[in-house]
Each structure stands twice: as C-alpha cells, then as structure tokens.
Amino acid sequence: MLELKDISKTFKKKGTGLSVQAAKHVSLNIPEQSIVGLVGESGCGKSTLSRMVVGLEKADSGTIALKGKNIDYRNPRDLSHLRKSVQIVFQDPNTTFNPRRTLLASLEEGLVNKGMGKTDRLKKVRDLTDIIGISYANLEKYPHQFSGGQKQRLSIARALLMEPELLVLDEPVSSLDVSVQAQIINLLMDLRKEFGLTYLFISHDLHLVGYVSTLIAVMKSGEIVEQGDAEQILFEPKHSYTKQLFASSPIIH
Numbered sequence: 640m641l642e643l644k645d646i647s648k649t650f651k652k653k654g655t656g657l658s659v660q661a662a663k664h665v666s667l668n669i670p671e672q673s674i675v676g677l678v679g680e681s682g683c684g685k686s687t688l689s690r691m692v693v694g695l696e697k698a699d700s701g702t703i704a705l706k707g708k709n710i711d712y713r714n715p716r717d718l719s720h721l722r723k724s725v726q727i728v729f730q731d732p733n734t735t736f737n738p739r740r741t742l743l744a745s746l747e748e749g750l751v752n753k754g755m756g757k758t759d760r761l762k763k764v765r766d767l768t769d770i771i772g773i774s775y776a777n778l779e780k781y782p783h784q785f786s787g788g789q790k791q792r793l794s795i796a797r798a799l800l801m802e803p804e805l806l807v808l809d810e811p812v813s814s815l816d817v818s819v820q821a822q823i824i825n826l827l828m829d830l831r832k833e834f835g836l837t838y839l840f841i842s843h844d845l846h847l848v849g850y851v852s853t854l855i856a857v858m859k860s861g862e863i864v865e866q867g868d869a870e871q872i873l874f875e876p877k878h879s880y881t882k883q884l885f886a887s888s889p890i891i892h
C-alpha cells in the first residue's frame with residue numbers, strides 16, 4: 640500500500656543553531672490490509688513520520704510510494720491522490736474539531752469540498768455515525784458537549800468519510816481514559832474488517848502495539864532499530880531497546 644524508502648528529516652531549532660534529526664534513513668513497508676505498529680518513546684520521531692506519510696510535512700530526502708507510484712510532493716495531483724487515499728487520526732481529539740461549528744458541519748466539510756450534494760452527504764454521515772456508535776441527532780451539538788472518547792469516535796468517522804484505504808492512527812487512545820481505550824481499539828479493529836482498511840498504528844506502548852499489529856517497527860531517535868512480524872518482535876525481540884520498551888509498558892488486560 641505504502642512504502643517509505645530512506646526517509647530523512649532534520650529540524651533546525653530556532654535561534655539555537657542546533658538541529659534534531661527526527662528521521663534518519665527510515666525505510667518502512669506497509670502492505671495492503673496489514674496493521675503496521677510503529678512504536679518508540681516520546682520524541683523519537685513517530686509523529687514527524689506520520690505527518691510525512693499524509694503529506695503534511697515534506698521529507699528532506701528519500702521517497703514515499705503509494706501503491707507502487709512515487710509521490711512527488713511538489714505535484715498537486717500527487718498530493719491530492721495521497722490525501723484521498725490516506726487519512727490521519729491525531730492523538731488529541733480536542734484539537735480535531737472547530738469549537739464553533741456543530742459536529743455535523745465539521746463532518747460534512749470534506750464531502751462539501753468534494754462537491755457531494757446535501758442529500759448524499761447527510762446519508763453518508765448518518766450511515767457512518769451509526770457504525771461508530773454516535774446518534775445522528777447529537778451531531779447538532781458542539782465539540783465541548785462530547786466526551787473525549789466520543790470525540791475520538793467522531794475523529795475516526797471524519798477520516799473514514801473520505802473513504803481512505805490507509806488510516807494513520809497517531810497515538811489514537813493515548814489521551815483517553817483507560818476505561819475508554821479498549822472500546823476505541825475494538826471499534827478500530829471492527830472498522831478495519833468492515834472497510835478492508837490498512838492501518839499505520841502509532842503508539843509509545845509496545846504492549847498495545849503488540850495487541851493490534853501484524854507487523855511492528857521499533858523507532859529510537861529517528862531510526863527504525865528493528866522491524867518484523869509482530870510475533871517475532873513480541874516473543875524474540877533482538878534489539879536491546881525493544882526489550883527495554885517492554886519493561887516500560889504496562890500490560891493490558
């Protein structure tokens with residue numbers, strides 16, 4: 640579905656002359672229908688990588704190919720193709736929606752931009768909100784009237800309305816109460832089956848990544864230090880850093 644080859648990205652820290660290498664020669668293959676888990680501690684470069692995958696940030700070097708075709712970030716057609724096929728759900732659902740618009744207006748926005756008529760839009764929003772377990776009547780409400788878990792459900796709905804093939808999930812449950820996390824994870828697993836989606840699932844928690852993923856990539860200081868089948872990484876980790884991540888992540892029950 641998506642292949643990153645030799646991706647590097649450096650940020651200059653303003654006014655300090657210092658720089659951070661957020662991605663160092665990262666190569667990562669995301670096969671169709673897979674769930675690739677990307678795991679590493681805070682600041683290792685996971686979000687930067689996810690932003691490059693969805694075209695919100697440009698790599699300094701390296702290539703990103705979607706279904707075998709290299710994406711040229713200066714070519715608007717390539718970018719629009721990428722944005723159609725790949726959607727992202729961010730960690731904090733409180734920043735996803737405009738606080739002054741109803742949820743219905745926010746959810747409809749992408750479909751309006753696509754030129755879809757009102758009847759079709761409303762039907763599509765209604766069908767999807769049924770699936771994610773939010774009542775359509777509630778969409779007249781504003782973001783602050785929903786809980787964090789509900790807002791994350793709605794963020795997922797908004798991404799799926801665009802009919803992506805690849806969904807990038809950047810710490811999708813990290814800002815939620817533990818009691819809600821499992822519900823959102825289960826919802827994501829159901830949606831993947833229902834829509835035949837491919838996931839890039841990002842988390843700092845190796846046990847969580849191990850629970851959901853078919854393939855795992857372990858990232859440390861901008862580098863992928865180990866990647867492979869989830870079972871191999873979970874049961875026969877080779878890199879000392881992977882073992883260290885296990886020790887620092889709580890077990891899910």
Ligand SMILES: Nc1ncnc2c1ncn2[C@@H]1O[C@H](COP(=O)(O)OP(=O)(O)O)[C@@H](O)[C@H]1O
Binds near residue numbers: 650679680684688
């Ligand atoms: N826009 C930016 N400008 C400068 N530095 C950045 C920017 N975005 C990320 N960084 C730096 O890049 C590194 C990786 O950050 P990030 O990708 O957010 O990591 P993670 O998501 O794994 O916590 C960090 O050192 C962070 O401070």
Ligand SMILES: [Mg+2]
Binds near residue numbers: 810
């Ligand atoms: Mg992050």
